[in-house]
Amino acid sequence: MRFGITLGLPLVAALLSGIATQTALAEDGEIKVGVVAAESGSFVSAGNTIAAAAKLATQQINDAGGIKVAGKTYKFKLFIRDDRTNVDTAIAAARELVNDVGVSAVWGTESHDFSVSMAKITGSAKVLQFTGNSSLGGVLSDESVAKDGWLHYTFQTEPQEWQRSTSTAKGVLSLVGPKLKTPPKHSVVFVGNDATGQYLSENYVTALKAEGQTVDLVKYPPDTTDFSPLLTRVKGLNPDVVHFWYNGDSTLIAFPQALKLGVAPAYFLFGVDPGIYKERGLKADQPVTMSCVPMCWGSAPFQAVKDYFEKYFALGAAKGPQSSVSLLYYDYFFMYAKALEQVGKLDDPDAVVAALEKMQYQGVVSAVPLSFNDHHQVTFATEVCLAEPGSSDKFKCAVEAPPATAPKAN
Amino acid sequence: MTMEFLNLKVPMALGGAHGKAPAGSTEGAGNRGRRIEQIALAVALIAIVAALPSLNIGYRFLSIAITTGYTAIALYGLGLQFGQAGIMSVGHAAMLGVGAYTAAMLSNHLGVGFWAALPASIVFAAIAGGLVGLPSLRVSGQHYIIITFCCCALLVICLTNGGKLTGAATGLDVGSIPRVFGINFDKLFNYYYLVLAALVITLGLVYAIVNSSYGRTLRSIRENEQLARAIGINVDLHKIGVFMASGAFAGLAGILQVYYLRHISPTLYGAFPSLYLALMVMLGGGRLIYGPLIGAIIVNFLPEVMDLNPVDSRIAYGVALLVVILLLPGGVSSGLLAIYRWICGRLFGRVSKAGS
Known part of the structure; x- marks a missing residue:
């Protein structure tokens, strides 16, 4: 009898749990x-x-x-x-x-x-x-x-790209401006020449112009690894800010080359998270802004x-x-x-x-x-951060709300 | 002379009988036997490929089969150029691009559909092929290969910066293929059969070219251009001819590609896709009739079958290419043919006699 109970109870329990599981499976x-x-x-x-x-x-x-x-x-x-x-x-x-x-x-x-x-x-x-x-x-x-x-x-x-471009342009210029001796007037957008790059830069150039910038657009072939010839050309344009669009991976290759060449007094790195800037120990004597698509993991707002x-x-x-x-x-x-x-x-x-x-x-x-x-x-906002000059881990971030209407170039 | 052009038994085996043997002779009987064998093999292959969709192989497999099909069509053009005339190109994707963009631009700007654009794609790609072939009259070997590479890069630059005409880097969209006899080509199965039909026509045409006097002339140019000139062959004309034929097949492949993807952009026709096409021809073998098809199958299905990522795939292709160059100069198809002949020889004991 005791043997029967010892064997029977677990069996009944197992059967019941099996039925319960089957019921759950049937329900789900x-x-x-x-x-x-x-x-x-x-x-x-x-x-x-x-x-x-x-x-x-x-x-x-x-x-x-x-x-x-x-x-x-x-x-x-x-x-x-x-x-x-x-x-x-x-x-x-x-x-x-x-x-x-x-x-x-x-x-x-x-x-x-x-x-x-x-x-x-x-x-x-x-x-x-x-x-x-x-x-x-x-x-x-x-x-x-x-x-x-x-x-x-x-x-x-x-x-919509005009929304993101406008909020990004506003955010970048408002963070970089106070760090420069004179307000930035001339921007160069440095972008990969592919479908996304062409589409994004078209909107971003318009947004920068709407913010009163004179803008030059320099495109680089996708998969470029040696940016120095094109960056030298960018330097010759005497920009106040160089905006690296749009591919974060390419930007992380191009940016150190730009620093070596001393291309501009300020930079913007689209699609580069402060977290990765910190992890890679990137550092610049110039103000460097960056934005995330859409919010930064290295500086969550x-x-x-x-x-x-x-x-x-x-x-x-x-x-x-x-x-x-x-x-x-x-x-x-x-x-x-x-x-x-x-x-x-x-x-x-x-x-x-x-x-x-x-x-x-x-x-x-x-x-x-x-x-x-x-x-x-x-529709949602864009986060833009500024890395303090000489620092890899000190950031000042702002969340820029998207505009209600599309910008018109000045 | 004929044997010098043919340069061994492998082209004879599947490429067809190049010299006519007297009727009733042993050689003539061998040729007839091989011809029957070729036709039987072709019919069996077509039957198997045509039956694939009914075997419930899945849409993924079917999609890759379609990609393989139109890639093979483009490769047959390159195969003619490389395998028969001996002129390699690493810019063949540009010809594909001309065909595809012709169709896409006609559709977007003039409202011309697939069937009307089909001959235009073939003709424009053939003309482009002829133009790219012009430098080959002055330079050859690696110098010409570099020129084809540059032509490909130039096309991509033009397409990327072509504004609304080419859709710039974003590219162009096309609609569906209009129905013919009620056949809806939006259905993947029907598109598969369309590509298969185009591939069979391509195979037939290539077979006819290879076994024509024109094909023999091309091989004479491949084997010894100076000698071909010396015996009165208009080498320049024939070279441009094969470039145009090569372009025409690529144009056909291009229009099939654009109506399959329904969207194209310049990146599809850059240096990398071109290198892949060259790789496929070298892997499969450019001289044998099934070489390009085998090359396309290997490169399109290998990552699927072995679940390779792009890096592993490239390593595999590199190793395979080395193996082919060292062990199978005629490509994988020549290796398969040798195995086939060996099996037939063991089974029937007749092929070795015919082959000899």
């Missing part, structure tokens, strides 16, 4: 979502951040109990695909996620060409796509985001951002010049989850798009609630 559905990002190749620095943000967001949503849709609980199942910084692989990965796996939403990629080609696949399959690529703004229009438009299911998770990066790095993500890019992807998992809950069904992407278009969501990336405009673009 799964929502397949995907990420296409460069986990290898030349865009790996940005691409890794997308995958890391996606892992963190889905883990948090699932750990918090998942999503309730029409009374049933669902958890995100994440599929990450490496595009190897190759458009053919990105397309193959998008096809796989959309057609083979059957995801309902895709995050990525980090490159304009890849994002646009992917949008043609996701759009026709009515799969939502969230991409942080700012140059997508060039094709997001009334027609393309209309119900039958090819970008109806695509959302740009970066602000809000507690929410600080908490986010603590969790992000705790998950094993690398501290890189573009780690902050992860914030362009993180909040939108929560927005998507909220939209699904609001719609109350999983098989109506048009309703999810409509819910996202109306949604106000308080995320990490912004101090004010996030919302998409008519062209599926968000």
Whole structure:
């Protein structure tokens, strides 16, 4: 009898727990979502951040109990695909996620060409796509985001470029100005000559001109490693400030070369986080400003951002010049989850798009609630920091709010 | 003379019979046998490739197969140029770019769709091929290779700074391919068959060129340009001809690429993609009919099959290229052919006789 109880109780308990587990499994559905990002190749620095943000967001949503849709609980199942910084692989990965796996939403990629080609696949399959690529703004229009438009299911998770350019230009000039003997009047924008570089610099030059700057634009071929000939040319233009756009990795190669050549009395490094400036022990006798896309992990402006990066790095993500890019992807998992809950069904992407278009969501990336405009673009502020001359770790940062209207060059 | 041009049995084996043997002779029977063998092999390969989509291989595999298909078409152009005429180019992606941008610009600025743009892409790329080939009349070898590299870089600079005409660095978008007989080419399966059809036509054309008197002339130029001139061959004309043919195939590949990606930008046609095309031809082998296709399959599928990142892939390609140069000068295709012949010889004991 005692033997029977000894054997029987654990058996009953095991059976009951098995039934309970099965009930939980039966109750929990799964929502397949995907990420296409460069986990290898030349865009790996940005691409890794997308995958890391996606892992963190889905883990948090699932750990918090998942999503309730029409009374049933669902958890995100994440599929990450490496595009190897190759458009053919990105397309193959998008096809796989959309057609083979059957995801309902895709995050990525980090490159304009890849994002646009992917949008043609996701759009026709009515799969939502969230991409942080700012140059997508060039094709997001009334027609393309209309119900039958090819970008109806695509959302740009970066602000409109004129907004970011204006807030960045204001922030840089207001921080650098007091450090120079005379207010800066002449800026040189030094930018990689690729799709993103051309698109970004066009807006930034306009923003600088609107701030009263005389601007020269010098473009360098992508993948340049020896910048000295072009930087010598920049020096010959006698700039007050040289603005390095846009690729943080290239900037980190070019900036030390500029310091050696003594190109300008002040610098701005776009997409370089104070955290990486400190980790690399960079130092300059001139004032150096830098901005993050969108908020800096090395100098988090809000507690929410600080908490986010603590969790992000705790998950094993690398501290890189573009780690902050992860914030362009993180909040939108929560927005998507909220939209699904609001719609109350999983098989109506048009309703999810409509819910996202109306949604106000308080995320990490912004101090004010996030919302998409008519062209599926968000609005949030930009953080700009100044490294004190001669210092690697003393920063003065400011969060510049985006303007309401586009700048007009003076 | 013929044997000197052919430079051994490998081109004879799959490249076709280059000299006609008297009817009823043993050699004639061997040629006929090989011809039947080639046709049977081609039909079997096409049947297998055509059946792939029905094997539930997945969209990812199919996507890479499409990429492989149009890359192979471009490679057949380069294969003619390199394998038959002996002139290497490391700027072949530029020809692809001319074809692709012709289609994209016609679509964006004139509203011309795929079918109307198709001949234009081929013709413009052929003209571009001829123009890039002009310097080859004055320089050869590594000097010409550098010129092709420069032409490629020049095209990218022009496209990147071409403003609204070329879409600058952002590039251009194109719409869908208009339906023909109700076939919707937005469906990946249909696009696969479109690329496959183009590839089969390309294979047929290349086979015809290689086995024509023109093909023999090209090989005579490859083997000894001075001798070819001495016997009255218009070498300059034939060289420009092969550049134009090479460009035409690249143009076809270009338009298929742009309507597959639905968006193009200059980075697709830069130095790096060009080097990859040259690598594929050298790996696969430029002289044999299936060489370019094998090269395209290796380079497109190797990272997938072995899950290689770009750095590992480049190391693998480098090692493979060294192995090919040292052990298989005719490319992987010649190695596969040798294995095939060996197996056939062991099984049937006839090929070795025919081969000899």
